[in-house]
Amino acid sequence: MGTYYSVKVARPPAGLSAETLRLQVESALDQVIGEISTYEPTSELSRLNRDSSTDWIPISPNLHAVIAEGQRIAALSDGAFDITIGPLVNLWGFGPEARPDELPTQEAIQAARARVGWRKLELRASPPAVRKARGDLYIDLSALGEGVGADRVATELETQGVGDYMVAVAGTIRAKGRNAKDQPWAIAIEEPLPDQRSVHRLVPVSDRAISTSGDYRNFFVKDGKRYSHEIDPGTGAPIERHLGSATVVGERAMVVDGLATAFMVLGEQRGPALATDQGLAAYFIVREGETLRGFGSPAFEDYLTRSRQP
Template identity: 80%
Template sequence: MIRKNLSMGRRHGWLPFALFVAALLLPLAGCDKRADALIEIGGPTMGTYYSVKIARPPASMTAETLKPDVEVVLDQVIAEISTYDETSELSRLNRNPSTDWIPISSNLYDVIAEGQRIALLTDGAFDITIGPLVNLWGFGPEQRPDALPSSEEIQVARARVGWQKLDVRATPPAVRKARADLYIDLSALGEGVGADRVSALLEARGVADYMIAVAGAIRAKGRNAKGQPWAIAIEEPMPDLRSVHRVIPVSDRALSTSGDYRNFFERDGKRYSHEIDPMTGAPVERNLGSVTVIGESGMVVDGLATALMVMGEARGQAFAEARGLAAFFIVREGETLRGFGTPAFQGYLDR
């Protein structure tokens, strides 16, 4: 399962990619030179970078007034679901040893419940209880150990993992752990949650045309400053390069890209990605470099992109096609890259 950092700047493994995307979106958006045609703001968040672009904004809206409000929204997401912030609601929940029902906020419930829904849908390829394994491999808040985990350490951590070990209740919102040491990690949903929350803020203020990017999670609505769909770049999954594989037009949709090429470490010449398979307890070893999913909710496509990366290109493609998901896979084949989309994604490639 892909680990996405909600550290509010404590780590920056995704920052170069986010800056690359933000730089690409400026020319690709086709914005004109009129000062009142486009509002652009951006900055650090969740250990990565966010960018917001608004075409034809309301007359009273300015970048100076919008930026602090957007950052309040993103800071609230961190305060709810970050495992890097020891004071967050999720961190407090993880420290709570109770195996009885634990009350939680409605916002935290919404994210946990969606994570559990995706876990059920993907037969555990997506698992929000994977935190002990993420931390063991050095992709969490703790410092990465010098040595690789032993098989015994992996088995001990795996015993704490399993989405079936967590029950959720909607009214009143609460969770119940089967083990006192269950550790929930919502990082693979966090960027999508952030994009969705900022989208709700903009829509409440009457904004009809916008593009929001929180690292690889994007929400786009309406048209850019030239009246065209927002043009979104899918990056080639190469760790040492910054190049575009495809550019696709997106309007009134959410998009998320997950990949294995930015957050990894090497030991003895072997690369270990931050994608952890809950079934094996170890980083996955596949030729699949990235997956992009398009849908209605940033949180949902964020989780699904993660799940498809864990499944791999064959199983992931079959899963996506069987459920009508719009997904695009980029696979490494020796020195070349091969990209292909599901039938539901093909319309974006043909435009």
């Protein structure tokens, strides 16, 4: 998946060794990779992307569930989140292939945009299948993949009787129970600064998932300008926002993972407005000149109030 993972377990069940747990976790993640990775050419998603048919293409229930969530968030965000954005991601060098030396031309961007559009993908639940309006439609589930991995590992841990854990797949975390100090897991929201790692604030997380998306880790600089991996489907180019990061708290890691990306693309005005309208617990950090301003949605402030209660 092109990223890292970490698992912490407090008070593991008797007889469950760290090595056994590691093998089970890696097996769960291998299954996710086999379903939705664009880095793995033999994955189900890679095979789907190579299929140029415009008829119904059967897919697994697991892949259907991820695509369905992507389409739901696309509709919710009016297309700011788009799982068909793969051609643009690859064009700007943020996909599995090496980054080109030169910026893409406007002609290349327009050609890639013609292949992008979540409404060009039709989904069927029973039996699970997808249909492309264009045979060269390319699906990229990276903005949900970290969450899918965290959810799948969490399910495996609970199957093994683990009740206190913290699973992190890059910037998406799923936590349950309490840490080794018998406190809620304290998850840091970082300052959205590219050259350092400093904590902006800590968020207590228990029986919840949390995900942060930002423009300050995955980017490149060309001719003095920074280009983020967050691509705006409307322009076909990396976003240019004052919003440095968006964090979402919810029940499922896959959901908060996708929503955090959607908020980043929507920006510092439309993102918070959508979070407030939908009752979503979200926290935003906005750059205002040389300073950073953080603020939470009403649902986020309610979540913090509840989490402080004994």
